[in-house]
Amino acid sequence: xxxxxxxxxxxxxxxxxxxxxxxxxxxxxxxxxxxxxxxxxxxxxxxxxxxxxxxxxxxxxxxxxxxxxxxxxxxxxxxxxxxxxxxxxxxxxxxxxxxxxxxxxxxxxxxxxxxxxxxxxxxxxxxxxxxxxxxxxxxxxxxxxxxxxxxxxxxxxxxxxxxxxxxxxxxxxxxxxxxxxxxxxxxxxxxxxxxxxxxxxxxxxxxxxxxxxxxxxxxxxxxxxxxxxxxxxxxxxxxxxxxxxxxxxxxxxxxxxxxxxxxxxxxxxxxxxxxxxxxxxxxxxxxxxxxxxxxxxxxxxxxxxxxxxxxxxxxxxxxxxx
Amino acid sequence: xxxxxxxxxxxxxxxxxxxxxxxxxxxxxxxxxxxxxxxxxxxxxxxxxxxxxxxxxxxxxxxxxxxxxxxxxxxxxxxxxxxxxxxxxxxxxxxxxxxxxxxxxxxxxxxxxxxxxxxxxxxxxxxxxxxxxxxxxxxxxxxxxxxxxxxxxxxxxxxxxxxxxxxxxxxxxxxxxxxxxxxxxxxxxxxxxxxxxxxxxxxxxxxxxxxxxxxxxxxxxxxxxxxxxxxxxxxxxxxxxxxxxxxxxxxxxxxxxxxxxxxxxxxxxxxxxxxxxxxxxxxxxxxxxxxxxxxxxxxxxxxxxxxxxxxxxxxxxxxxxxxxxxxxxxxxxxxxxxxxxxxxxxxxxxxx
Numbered sequence: 001x002x003x004x005x006x007x008x009x010x011x012x013x014x015x016x017x018x019x020x021x022x023x024x025x026x027x028x029x030x031x032x033x034x035x036x037x038x039x040x041x042x043x044x045x046x047x048x049x050x051x052x053x054x055x056x057x058x059x060x061x062x063x064x065x066x067x068x069x070x071x072x073x074x075x076x077x078x079x080x081x082x083x084x085x086x087x088x089x090x091x092x093x094x095x096x097x098x099x100x101x102x103x104x105x106x107x108x109x110x111x112x113x114x115x116x117x118x119x120x121x122x123x124x125x126x127x128x129x130x131x132x133x134x135x136x137x138x139x140x141x142x143x144x145x146x147x148x149x150x151x152x153x154x155x156x157x158x159x160x161x162x163x164x165x166x167x168x169x170x171x172x173x174x175x176x177x178x179x180x181x182x183x184x185x186x187x188x189x190x191x192x193x194x195x196x197x198x199x200x201x202x203x204x205x206x207x208x209x210x211x212x213x214x215x216x217x218x219x220x221x222x223x224x225x226x227x228x229x230x231x232x233x234x235x236x237x238x239x240x241x242x243x244x245x246x247x248x249x250x251x252x253x254x255x256x257x258x259x260x261x262x263x264x265x266x267x268x269x270x271x272x273x274x275x276x277x278x279x280x281x282x283x284x285x286x287x288x289x290x291x292x293x294x295x296x297x298x299x300x301x302x303x304x305x306x307x308x309x310x311x312x313x314x315x316x317x318x319x320x321x322x
Numbered sequence: 323x324x325x326x327x328x329x330x331x332x333x334x335x336x337x338x339x340x341x342x343x344x345x346x347x348x349x350x351x352x353x354x355x356x357x358x359x360x361x362x363x364x365x366x367x368x369x370x371x372x373x374x375x376x377x378x379x380x381x382x383x384x385x386x387x388x389x390x391x392x393x394x395x396x397x398x399x400x401x402x403x404x405x406x407x408x409x410x411x412x413x414x415x416x417x418x419x420x421x422x423x424x425x426x427x428x429x430x431x432x433x434x435x436x437x438x439x440x441x442x443x444x445x446x447x448x449x450x451x452x453x454x455x456x457x458x459x460x461x462x463x464x465x466x467x468x469x470x471x472x473x474x475x476x477x478x479x480x481x482x483x484x485x486x487x488x489x490x491x492x493x494x495x496x497x498x499x500x501x502x503x504x505x506x507x508x509x510x511x512x513x514x515x516x517x518x519x520x521x522x523x524x525x526x527x528x529x530x531x532x533x534x535x536x537x538x539x540x541x542x543x544x545x546x547x548x549x550x551x552x553x554x555x556x557x558x559x560x561x562x563x564x565x566x567x568x569x570x571x572x573x574x575x576x577x578x579x580x581x582x583x584x585x586x587x588x589x590x591x592x593x594x595x596x597x598x599x600x601x602x603x604x605x606x607x608x609x610x611x612x613x614x615x616x617x618x619x620x621x622x623x624x625x626x627x628x629x630x631x632x633x634x635x636x637x638x639x640x641x642x643x644x645x646x647x648x649x650x651x652x653x654x655x656x657x658x659x660x661x662x663x664x665x666x667x668x669x670x671x672x673x674x
Contacts, residue, residue, distance in 0.1 A: 030426040039422040137506050142440030142464075153444065231415055231441035240413065282423050288381050288410040 009254035009306050010266040017273045024280040031280055038160030040279050042153060042230060046071070046223040046239070048168050048271045050246045051253075052175040053216040055267045058250055059179070060191040060209055061259025062110065062117040067220040068242035069128035070102045072235075074224030076132035079141030079234025088148055095221050102128055103217020107210035117213075125243065132236035141234040152229035164226060176264040184208070192259025248295060249274045252302040261306075274298065369629045372402040374621055375424050377434040379461065380412040385592065385613055386435065388674035389460065392617030393433060399643050400625055402431075414438035421445035425452040431624030433617070434468075435460040443467040455627035459620035460613075462655075469627050469634045471655045472620040474611035477509075480564065481516035483609050483661045484588065485526060488560045491586040491606055495528035496559030499551050501572055501589075503539040503565040513564050532558070537568045544571035552581055563589035569608060573599035593664050593672040600669050607665035613674055616658055619645055623656055 025032040050067050057064050074095045081091045102124070109120040156163050179185040190198040191205050199205050228234045253270025255262030274295065281291055374397045378386030390406045397404035407424070409416035414437040424432050425448055432454050436442050439462060446456050446467045459472040488498055500517070502510045514534060521529055532555055537544025544567055552558060563569035569589035573596060576582050582604050591608045599605045622642035623632075632638040634654040641647050648656050664672065 030428075033426065036426055039419070039426075043419055138504060139506065140438055140440060142438075149444075227415070231418065231438070232444060233414065233438050233441035235414070235438065235441075237413070238415070241411065279419065279423070282407075282419065283426060285405065285407065288408060292410055 009309075010263055010269065013253060013266055013269040013273060017269055017276065020273065020277055020280065024276070024283075028280050028284045030283055034160040036279070036283070038155055038162065040275060041160075041162050041165045043279065044271060044275050045162070045164055045168055045230075046227055046242065047245050047249055047275065048268065049171070049223045049226070050216075050220055050242070051249050051267050051271050052168075052172055052264070053212065053219045054246050054250050055253070055255055055262060055264055056175065056179060056188055057117075057212050057216055058192075058247075058255050058257065059259055059262050060188050060212065061195070062209060062212075063121065063247070063257075064103075064106060064117065064213060064216050065121040065243050065247070066102065066106060066124040066128055067216060067223075067246060068239045069125045069132070070099055070217055070220035071224035071227060071239035071242060072237060073102065073128045073132040073135070074098055074221040075228045075234045075238040076136035076236045078225065078228050079136050079139075082141055082144065082234065088144070092225060095225050096218050099217040099219070099221025099224070100214055101217070102221070103214040104210075106217065107213030110213065111206040111210045129236070129240070136234065136236045138236065142232055144229070144232055144234075149229050149232040152226060172264065172268055179264050188212075189260055192256075192261070194260075245274065245295075248299045248302070252298055254302075254306060256306065257303060270302070366631050367629065368400040368622075368625045368631070370401040372397075372400070372430040372625055372628050373428070374402050374404055374431040374433065374624060375427075375429045376404070376406045376408075376617065376621075377417060377420050377424065377432060378406070378408045379417075379435045379437050381406065381408040381410060383412075384594065384674050386460075389435075389613035389617035389620075392612075392614030393621040394617075395614075396618040396621035396625075396643055400622070402621075402625065404621075412437050414441035417442050418445040421449055425449040425454065428452065429454050430628045431455050431457065431621070433457045433459055433472075433620040433624055434463075436463045437461070439463050455624050457620050457624040457627065459616055465653045465655075469654065470623050470632075470650070471653070472616065472623055473655050473657045474613075474616050475659070475661050476657055477512045477516050479657075479660050480513050480590070480609075481520045483663070484513075484562050484564055484590075485517055485520045485529075487588040487607060487609060487663065488562050488586060489526055489529060491588065492529070492559040494525065497530050497532045497555060497557055498560045498562060499532050499555065499558060500534045501544060501547055501551065501561055501563040501565075501568045502534055502536050503568060505536050507539075507565075510564060517562070537563075537565070537571060539565055539567040541567060541571045544568045545575050548572040548575040552579070552585065558585060560586035560588070563587065563591075565589070566591050566595060566610075570595040570599075573604050577602055577604040590661075591664075592674055593669050594674060596664070597669055600664070600666055607663050609661040609663045611658055612662045612672075615645060618643065619648070619656065619658055623648070 030036060054064060077098055078091055078095055081094060106121055106124055109115050110117045152164060153162060155161055187198065187203040187208060190203060195205055227238050249271040250267050251257055252274060253267035255267060278291055281294065376390040376393050378390055380386065394404045407420050409420065417437050421442060422445055432449055436458055443463055446463055450456055456468045457470045457472060458468045460474060462471040500514055502514060521531055535547040535551055537547045551561065561572055563572050569591040572587055576585060576587055577599055587605050588608050590610050592610060596605060596608055619642050626632045626640035627634065632640050636650055636652050638650045639647055650656055
């Protein structure tokens with residue numbers, strides 16, 4: 001039953017996305033252009049990237065709100081390393097290591113001390129953002145060579161699709177396979193449904209969750225590297241507030257905030273729906289405040305929608321056999 | 323089963339994406355600069371019907387609302403189409419997405435106040451390739467990105483103005499302090515350095531700058547720093563706070579203290595923040611550029627570029643409506659003029 005319901009939400013999100021695409025192509029000038037989609041995909045990349053591990057985290061019933069701050073800290077550290085003369089090919093692995101460390105701190109507090117991830121990562125959200133200001137202050141480091149910054153927004157030859165989007169798609173396939181076609185994936189769902197039951201069935205809940213936080217940190221720092229390259233500017237405030245867009249997209253994609261339910265395909269559709277709608281409305285000259293209202297409403301619908309639908313179904317089902 | 327279905331939905335998605343991106347790949351060659359007439363105004367006249375977009379650091383920010391409305395007034399004068407778009411939070415990345423949107427819409431003129439001098443550079447270049455003329459105002463990008471920068475004031479202009487305001491009020495002699503923003507704020511430090519140079523002039527020889535305090539552009543911190551300045555230097559005659567947050571916080575502290583009317587405060591502030599302190603006698607005068615004029619000038623500069631009257635080279639001249647004639651300086655910069663001084667006689671004419 002649960003699986004069937006999930007399927008319907010997936011289909012619904014994809015259908016709404018298709019509807020938005022069709023309607024905007026007709027109604028919004030400049031929407032049905034390759035240039036629009038090129039720009040859109042560049043906006044999608046960091047959110048989609050972080051949404052991948054976030055999906056897994058939320059499915060286990062946890063959350064990581066520190067991702068945007070890890071992105072900012074990575075950016076700030078990148079800037080500082082570059083100032084001190086470190087070459088970019090060395091900065092990349094160092095920044096990923098930093099992400100791993102940030103994730104490990106989150107994971108340790110959550111699994112080692114048994115603290116709620118919501119509280120822990122609100123704390124590290126502030127901590128990592130604070131550290132990024134300690135590292136770089138309110139300066140911006142922007143003298144990265146164009147041979148690097150230009151490369152990261154380069155489209156595939158003959159298209160406007162940025163090549164990085166394909167890398168993200170590749171990663172999405174990996175995360176999708178892990179989540180939906182391996183014993184690890186099944187364990188993640190089991191944890192989200194019932195931690196204790198999962199423990200008794202021989203899954204190391206703590207260890208798995210710890211590594212999930214580590215992976216999330218690493219991916220967030222990769223997103224930070226991309227962000228810095230795309231905007232050619234390392235700043236402590238990079239990506240501030242991005243965690244909300246990521247969580248909104250994941251929930252919109254049908255992942256239950258209580259854990260235990262969700263699909264990666266749905267999440268990708270959720271990310272695309274959120275950004276497509278935002279950019280289309282922006283192109284139609286809808287003011288920024290209205291945009292925020294639309295995003296907020298979508299988030300509420302995505303949290304309430306699946307729950308209301310399942311309640312309705314349960315009620316109908318109970319009536320039928322009687 | 324589930325794995326298969328997810329595989330399918332992934333595939334559907336990627337297909338959807340790729341078709342969407344590919345279906346229109348042949349329309350990229352469109353020149354979106356079809357807004358105005360093709361014939362450049364050789365006579366030096368601004369073309370009618372130019373589409374002019376204002377992209378502030380942040381919408382619903384009172385300062386930018388005033389400057390953008392100044393731009394709107396100018397656009398109405400030369401019969402263009404005005405619009406204001408922008409992010410609700412002052413971040414560079416969201417400005418990039420608005421610049422991209424304006425590029426797709428084929429704007430003739432984009433007037434932008436940059437949240438980051440570098441982060442929006444690429445998007446500005448793309449907008450220019452798409453046919454738009456890009457003017458920065460208030461906050462510049464790197465000079466090779468944009469066509470023209472409309473600077474509100476020069477650092478020298480601010481330094482001269484601030485030192486003169488304080489000197490006139492303390493009678494040209496006594497100890498003064500500066501309440502700045504953060505210790506590494508580029509603008510602030512440049513101004514403070516020039517103020518120090520200014521103070522070396524003979525007419526200011528009896529004024530002593532005792533210290534520079536940092537309120538971090540935080541209301542509470544600035545408030546406490548003011549308190550600290552007055553207790554460390556009991557014979558302090560005056561404070562210059564060249565930051566809107568600092569000057570308002572310092573005024574609030576002074577107005578509720580024994581120093582009200584005794585210690586002089588001036589700086590850079592907005593009339594709305596400072597009105598009550600001017601009326602209750604805490605502050606006699608302070609300065610700032612007029613943001614409405616700044617937006618007005620930016621709109622005219624952009625229109626002059628889009629009409630072919632100027633190209634952005636040093637020494638070129640154009641007329642900006644009621645503000646008169648301007649000449650482009652080095653690095654393609656146009657300076658609005660000396661700051662406007664606000665006092666009890668004129669403060670009620672301004673609402674920002």
